Amino acid sequence: MPRIAILNQKGGVGKTTTAANLGAALGKTGRRVLLVDLDAQANLTLHLSAGDFEEPSAFEVLVDGRPLREAVRALAEPGLALVPASPDLSGIEQALSGTIGRELLLRDALEAYETEAARRGEGPDLVLLDCPPSLGVLSLNALAAADQVLVPLQTEFFALQGMAQLLEVVRLVARRLNPRLTVLGILPCLVDARTNLSAEVLGELREHFGDLLLESRIRKTVKLAEAPGFGRSIFAYAPDSKGAEDYEALARELRGRLGLR
Amino acid sequence: MPRIAILNQKGGVGKTTTAANLGAALGKTGRRVLLVDLDAQANLTLHLSAGDFEEPSAFEVLVDGRPLREAVRALAEPGLALVPASPDLSGIEQALSGTIGRELLLRDALEAYETEAARRGEGPDLVLLDCPPSLGVLSLNALAAADQVLVPLQTEFFALQGMAQLLEVVRLVARRLNPRLTVLGILPCLVDARTNLSAEVLGELREHFGDLLLESRIRKTVKLAEAPGFGRSIFAYAPDSKGAEDYEALARELRGRLGLR
Numbered sequence: 136m137p138r139i140a141i142l143n144q145k146g147g148v149g150k151t152t153t154a155a156n157l158g159a160a161l162g163k164t165g166r167r168v169l170l171v172d173l174d175a176q177a178n179l180t181l182h183l184s185a186g187d188f189e190e191p192s193a194f195e196v197l198v199d200g201r202p203l204r205e206a207v208r209a210l211a212e213p214g215l216a217l218v219p220a221s222p223d224l225s226g227i228e229q230a231l232s233g234t235i236g237r238e239l240l241l242r243d244a245l246e247a248y249e250t251e252a253a254r255r256g257e258g259p260d261l262v263l264l265d266c267p268p269s270l271g272v273l274s275l276n277a278l279a280a281a282d283q284v285l286v287p288l289q290t291e292f293f294a295l296q297g298m299a300q301l302l303e304v305v306r307l308v309a310r311r312l313n314p315r316l317t318v319l320g321i322l323p324c325l326v327d328a329r330t331n332l333s334a335e336v337l338g339e340l341r342e343h344f345g346d347l348l349l350e351s352r353i354r355k356t357v358k359l360a361e362a363p364g365f366g367r368s369i370f371a372y373a374p375d376s377k378g379a380e381d382y383e384a385l386a387r388e389l390r391g392r393l394g395l396r
Numbered sequence: 397m398p399r400i401a402i403l404n405q406k407g408g409v410g411k412t413t414t415a416a417n418l419g420a421a422l423g424k425t426g427r428r429v430l431l432v433d434l435d436a437q438a439n440l441t442l443h444l445s446a447g448d449f450e451e452p453s454a455f456e457v458l459v460d461g462r463p464l465r466e467a468v469r470a471l472a473e474p475g476l477a478l479v480p481a482s483p484d485l486s487g488i489e490q491a492l493s494g495t496i497g498r499e500l501l502l503r504d505a506l507e508a509y510e511t512e513a514a515r516r517g518e519g520p521d522l523v524l525l526d527c528p529p530s531l532g533v534l535s536l537n538a539l540a541a542a543d544q545v546l547v548p549l550q551t552e553f554f555a556l557q558g559m560a561q562l563l564e565v566v567r568l569v570a571r572r573l574n575p576r577l578t579v580l581g582i583l584p585c586l587v588d589a590r591t592n593l594s595a596e597v598l599g600e601l602r603e604h605f606g607d608l609l610l611e612s613r614i615r616k617t618v619k620l621a622e623a624p625g626f627g628r629s630i631f632a633y634a635p636d637s638k639g640a641e642d643y644e645a646l647a648r649e650l651r652g653r654l655g656l657r
């Protein structure tokens with residue numbers, strides 16, 4: 136059962152938008168998708184209108200050891216469930232600083248949840264982990280729990296700079312904490328095909344990272360920025376838009392790469 | 397001597413672009429501006445092409461107690477000097493977790509630097525602190541060291557959500573660590589006047605935050621995204637562009653609000 140961490144320490148590149156809409160694209164074809172919001176901003180939680188911040192959230196699962204099943208909420212979108220974030224997550228580094236194996240807490244919580252849910256025949260088919268814009272303890276928990284990393288990026292100058300650091304962290308986590316971790320792909324988001332900058336950066340990415348670069352592109356389109364205001368995925372808000380088309384194509388490409396039917 | 401923290405935990409809203417170009421706008425009128433890059437991504441350091449990551453950086457100043465003056469580098473842009481970041485900053489939460497007064501390290505380093513520099517008659521006229529997209533120990537150091545907070549934001553749905561949390565953190569820092577801290581203003585960045593979403597969010601901001609909302613607007617323009625690739629500010633890269641105009645206007649408005657001539 137694939138677990139995908141959606142991560143880039145660069146801010147504002149489309150991580151949350153990808154978690155919400157890739158999740159919805161997979162959910163609407165009958166799969167059960169579990170989303171986990173690991174960002175203190177709780178943007179994914181807000182995006183899919185589960186923003187009441189009732190306990191337990193991801194914070195209580197990681198810090199107090201609450202079972203994950205107590206934090207899972209059903210969502211209006213077909214096939215989706217969510218472990219919400221809460222603003223308390225911004226204090227998690229301090230809260231976990233003395234905890235043994237602090238980077239492995241999410242992995243253990245997910246494994247316990249999946250084992251128990253499988254016994255009842257109702258586990259998720261796929262897990263998506265939305266990460267904050269940093270390489271701190273929450274992102275490390277995601278990398279240690281996941282088997283794949285999806286890296287959204289914006290096709291602008293700062294995108295190239297951060298990739299080397301990110302891939303180095305992935306390599307270290309794979310070596311020390313999670314040997315099955317691999318990079319699923321690099322996903323260009325917010326692509327504005329009219330600018331030279333975008334084309335230049337895409338060229339550099341292809342040169343440096345070769346086939347890690349996915350075929351899919353998520354074009355910049357205001358409908359994707361409007362959907363969170365309505366608490367919906369792009370499929371519920373604007374099913375015939377470019378945004379829906381692009382996330383549909385991404386779901387198809389990743390199903391191929393993951394070997395899902 | 398004003399010290400301004402440029403902060404928003406939301407990622408990709410224009411913090412680094414504002415630090416570089418507001419700094420350059422003030423520097424070219426004869427002021428001495430010290431920039432401090434507190435983000436492990438080191439985007440400000442790269443933006444102004446000081447990206448060789450030699451020690452000491454902000455990391456050694458905070459963790460090893462190296463004097464700030466050893467980390468300050470002169471830049472090509474007139475009037476600007478920089479304390480560079482380094483990727484080591486991503487491990488700072490762990491490095492400082494047991495340190496007494498860990499949120500006050502930057503304040504003490506800046507005070508020592510300014511006192512000594514003033515004795516030689518060469519201190520900065522203004523300090524700008526570029527923060528990472530989080531409310532962790534680095535941003536708290538910036539808030540404890542600064543007397544003003546400038547909040548760049550993108551006029552999109554997630555912008556409104558984060559403001560309440562950010563203002564609450566500013567209030568707590570002002571009460572417990574830094575009584576002189578106030579909000580200088582909220583700066584709309586990446587503004588695309590053609591979309592309804594932008595106009596809607598601006599309306600909500602004016603309603604909720606009143607005169608905290610600055611008059612200035614930074615319009616979305618590809619030249620601002622191209623300038624970092626050349627290691628220059630917008631004034632060196634495209635002096636007649638909308639981006640240069642907007643940051644010039646911002647520098648004028650803030651000089652008025654700060655009572656600088």
Ligand SMILES: Nc1ncnc2c1ncn2[C@@H]1O[C@H](COP(=O)(O)OP(=O)(O)OP(=O)(O)O)[C@@H](O)[C@H]1O
Pocket residue numbers: 145146147148149150151152153174178266267268324325326353354355356357358359360361363405406407408529550552553554
């Ligand atoms: N393809 C797109 N077209 C237009 N707007 C987009 C697109 N993708 C994302 N956005 C908008 O851009 C902003 C940043 O996207 P998002 O919040 O998903 O990025 P993020 O990487 O999760 O940010 P953070 O680093 O803060 O977690 C949001 O306002 C979002 O609505």
Ligand SMILES: Nc1ncnc2c1ncn2[C@@H]1O[C@H](COP(=O)(O)OP(=O)(O)OP(=O)(O)O)[C@@H](O)[C@H]1O
Pocket residue numbers: 144145146147268289291292293406407408409410411412413414435439527528529585586587614615616617618619620621622624
């Ligand atoms: N007004 C603008 N017009 C066009 N592009 C812009 C503008 N301001 C910033 N950008 C670009 O948008 C991206 C995000 O901006 P920037 O890196 O300054 O944000 P940030 O808040 O510092 O991000 P982070 O949260 O990762 O530190 C960058 O690629 C930058 O070049």
Ligand SMILES: [Mg+2]
Pocket residue numbers: 150151152174178179266267
């Ligand atoms: Mg996000």
Ligand SMILES: [Mg+2]
Pocket residue numbers: 411412413435439440527528
């Ligand atoms: Mg930045």
